[in-house]
Amino acid sequence: MNHIYQKFLDDAEKKSFDPEHRKRLDHNIGKYDEQVARGKHQYKNMELAKRRAANIKHKTINNLDKYLVEFENNFSKRGGKVIWAPNEKDAHREIMHIIKNAKAQVIVKQKTMVSEELELNELFEKNKREVFETDLGEYIVQMAGEKPYHILTPAMHKSKEDVAKLFHEKFNMPAGSTPEQIAHFVRDKLRREFIRADVGITGGNFLIADAGAVVLTENEGNGLLCMAFPKIHIAVVGIEKLIPSIEDLDLFLPLLAQHGTGQHITAYNNIVFGPGTETEPDGPEEMYVILLDNRRTELLKFKEQRRALSCIRCGACLNGCPIYRSVGGYTYNATYSGPIGSVISPHYLGMKEYNHLSFASSLCGKCTEVCPVKIPLHELLLHNRHEAVSKKYVSYTWRTIVSAWKTVMLHRWMIDKPSSGLKNRMIHRFGRKMWGPRRTLPKIAPKSFRERWQETHP
16 A cells, blocks of 8 residues: 555545534535525526536547647737656756746736646745745645635635634734625735736646637636736646637636636636736736646547546536535645546656545536536546556555456456355455444345345245
């Protein structure tokens, strides 16, 4: 058993039996559930919208090379610069090259999961640069020295009392500060950093191939300020974020907002075509798009699992997953958590070390049900499991148990022949440890369903 798997088991057990943690997640996700349920009423035919979105993303992912070249050509025509980053090391080198050439010291960042994937904050701090997260939730976890807990809500695991205590310790604010007071304080502080900043870094919710544009959708306006104030704007975006046409936004923007927060559409939606021109009073003098691969093309090799690249990062599958709601975001020990993380993280980080995430699912199908682009997540988890077993990444004991189970299930007489007493003794002998100390082992009935059926239907 590798140490990453053991850590997952230890953390999962700890969090699952932490009543305060469960209470916070249930409360915060419950609020999302209420909003999302209300937001669905804007659609006359939600299923049709999801099918359309799924078809567009399927088409894009299967023709990714074509759309990437189209995006680069159109973006470059307006003065933007595209940089291809095959892996994390290349992305680090290119980003620091831009920053060093500009002699930049202060960097402001919009919330972006790709920057967490690349650990950009650690990179900047290592190179003696000041970096400020400008999303309120991201700023909170940055001040706490933590990572985002959830794709949409980085500080979901913290109560308002936790945040008040943190700001009292960091900034000497009153110990009982209200959320409104904390938000006001952060807004004033970050506005000064926006003015000081030399470089603004954002992600990209979508890349539009035919327009050569980057789409940013947000609720706080901090992403817009990251673009408008600094002289240099760097957008770091995964290559899978492409959509073919600007006309597709009328489908994707409402779907993302509705499944993420229950809104009809998010508060700020920006389409960025490149650096500011001479006729525009605002905007950066230089704009770069870092197109990040970082093993995404490895995922493309798999006929089924490649469908996970259609994800638009709405967070709906995390909110619906009973496992995530029990163990929380940090237990996954990966940038992307929940069902989508359990599908893609083993391919990004190594199937041998992270295949256990694909087994951390009840396969209830809720994640597939709520996905706005109809990714069959619970089925993809099974494909991951099959790969892990085929490559013998799972333990010998587990492979033996599954093999024996398969043999029994394929032979009716093996199921019927042993007495219920023998079956119960075998379950107690071999299944007690796996079943866990907190649950009662099930007991086999004296007669099987087949026997009872034959009695009632001779």
